Amino acid sequence: xxxxxxxxxTYLVGDPALIFKKDEAGTKLTQELWNIFYQDANQFQYxxxxxxxxYITRTAEGDGYYQGVGTDTGTIMIIHVEEHIHDQRLxxxxxxxxxxxxxxxxxxxxxVDHFNIYFSNGQNIRTNxxxx
Amino acid sequence: MAKSSYRPRTTRRRKRTPxxxxxxxxxxxxxxxxAYWLSQNTNNDPTPxxxxxxxxxxxxxxxxLDGDSYYQSTENVIGQALKNELHDIVNEDKNLMTxxxxxxxxxxxxxxxxxxxxxxxxxxxxSFPASWDGGATWNREHVWPNSRLGxxxxxxxxxxxATDLHNLRASSVSMNSxxxxxxxxxxxxxxxxxxxxxxxxxxxxxxxVARIVFYMAVTYDFLVLTDDDLLDESNHYSLEGxxxxxxxxxxxxxxxxxxxxxxxxxxDRIFDLQGNRNPFIDRPEYVHLIWEDKTIGDLERPxxxxxxxxxxxxxxxxxxxxxxx
Numbered sequence: 160x161x162x163x164x165x166x167x168x169t170y171l172v173g174d175p176a177l178i179f180k181k182d183e184a185g186t187k188l189t190q191e192l193w194n195i196f197y198q199d200a201n202q203f204q205y206x207x208x209x210x211x212x213x214y215i216t217r218t219a220e221g222d223g224y225y226q227g228v229g230t231d232t233g234t235i236m237i238i239h240v241e242e243h244i245h246d247q248r249l250x251x252x253x254x255x256x257x258x259x260x261x262x263x264x265x266x267x268x269x270x271v272d273h274f275n276i277y278f279s280n281g282q283n284i285r286t287n288x289x290x291x
Numbered sequence: 292m293a294k295s296s297y298r299p300r301t302t303r304r305r306k307r308t309p310x311x312x313x314x315x316x317x318x319x320x321x322x323x324x325x326a327y328w329l330s331q332n333t334n335n336d337p338t339p340x341x342x343x344x345x346x347x348x349x350x351x352x353x354x355x356l357d358g359d360s361y362y363q364s365t366e367n368v369i370g371q372a373l374k375n376e377l378h379d380i381v382n383e384d385k386n387l388m389t390x391x392x393x394x395x396x397x398x399x400x401x402x403x404x405x406x407x408x409x410x411x412x413x414x415x416x417x418s419f420p421a422s423w424d425g426g427a428t429w430n431r432e433h434v435w436p437n438s439r440l441g442x443x444x445x446x447x448x449x450x451x452x453a454t455d456l457h458n459l460r461a462s463s464v465s466m467n468s469x470x471x472x473x474x475x476x477x478x479x480x481x482x483x484x485x486x487x488x489x490x491x492x493x494x495x496x497x498x499x500v501a502r503i504v505f506y507m508a509v510t511y512d513f514l515v516l517t518d519d520d521l522l523d524e525s526n527h528y529s530l531e532g533x534x535x536x537x538x539x540x541x542x543x544x545x546x547x548x549x550x551x552x553x554x555x556x557x558x559d560r561i562f563d564l565q566g567n568r569n570p571f572i573d574r575p576e577y578v579h580l581i582w583e584d585k586t587i588g589d590l591e592r593p594x595x596x597x598x599x600x601x602x603x604x605x606x607x608x609x610x611x612x613x614x615x616x
Binding site: 174175176177181182183186189190193196197200201217218219220221222223224229230231232233234250256257274287288289 | 390391394425426427430431432433436437438442443453462464465467468469470471472473484486488522524526527528529
């Protein structure tokens with residue numbers, strides 16, 4: 160199990176395919192992301208890519224729709240909205256279909272265990288149907 | 292006036308010996324051979340190699356329906372009527388699995404040709420052990436992306452367009468991430484993302500993805516196959532966001548990368564498990580009849596056309612008789 164502290168604020172939880180734009184700059188970042196992430200894809204990772212910080216895990220079962228969060232990349236990322244709201248390389252749209260908008264009124268944490276994601280506010284995203 | 296010292300140059304030609312003439316000829320021939328070789332080997336736009344079932348423009352020949360009970364009702368049907376007929380055929384006995392059960396199904400349907408233990412990965416041809424390993428090396432790739440299927444929710448116990456085996460392929464986890472929700476776009480060589488926000492599936496996989504996408508467009512008639520607005524992701528995971536393409540490119544890829552033995556075996560296995568077939572693997576010419584405004588006559592094999600002429604048929608019969616005697 161790996162866990163990270165989260166600052167209070169608003170987070171977007173979803174597929175990097177929807178968060179990173181598909182223009183030249185966004186595509187370059189996405190390619191960099193996969194190069195780094197797949198060096199150890201079984202780990203829940205905290206990454207900084209050209210000034211963008213976020214958390215990312217693979218799902219246990221690849222593409223799918225897990226408690227309101229859809230993915231075509233087989234991964235789910237968590238990004239602090241307020242920190243990156245002016246970054247033109249990102250689509251930080253709140254309450255979007257296929258994504259979760261998470262409000263943390265106070266500092267908390269996120270944990271990933273067997274590719275299931277647990278937040279300190281009680282919300283979770285289970286991508287592993289073999290683990291109850 | 293001083294006399295000019297200018298004297299016209301004489302242009303007397305020195306006569307070449309026969310040996311010199313022969314040498315010149317040999318040099319000329321060698322230069323011509325090199326020029327021809329270069330012209331054949333430096334062409335950046337290679338002529339596609341079509342199969343024996345395709346004409347010189349890549350269109351697949353029309354196949355007889357004799358003895359083919361599955362598609363019998365499509366006889367002499369073209370265009371939208373054919374699309375509707377195929378929609379009914381593939382949905383009639385379709386028995387979808389749950390998304391959880393698809394994992395085990397792919398262990399069977401995506402086996403490499405001639406193997407009982409290794410899967411064939413889409414986009415890069417990677418090889419995986421034919422057992423589910425918790426997504427460590429391979430997972431389920433939606434060729435028509437999950438987010439473009441018009442579903443707001445998919446759970447493991449559900450059966451719907453997101454669990455259709457024809458659209459799901461075993462894929463290396465990193466390749467699945469690179470493809471993500473991208474539409475298919477122009478490229479060459481190996482699979483890669485493209486600068487227009489799309490994805491090129493690789494030379495050896497472009498025909499496979501085309502036929503899968505055609506199957507999805509026919510089976511689920513709310514899915515939209517198009518060239519336009521494919522970069523718009525604002526309606527993903529809703530019925531308004533079901534666009535996939537690019538159609539014109541997929542039509543070309545269908546010709547340039549013909550149906551493979553892997554696809555045929557896979558189609559048979561899915562028929563056993565899910566109860567329906569991909570018509571565009573069995574009858575690739577139906578793509579031209581639905582999306583390219585071709586008629587059955589346009590796709591007749593030349594020898595078939597000859598047989599339709601009574602005079603030519605009579606000559607052929609006489610020849611057969613002589614051969615027999």
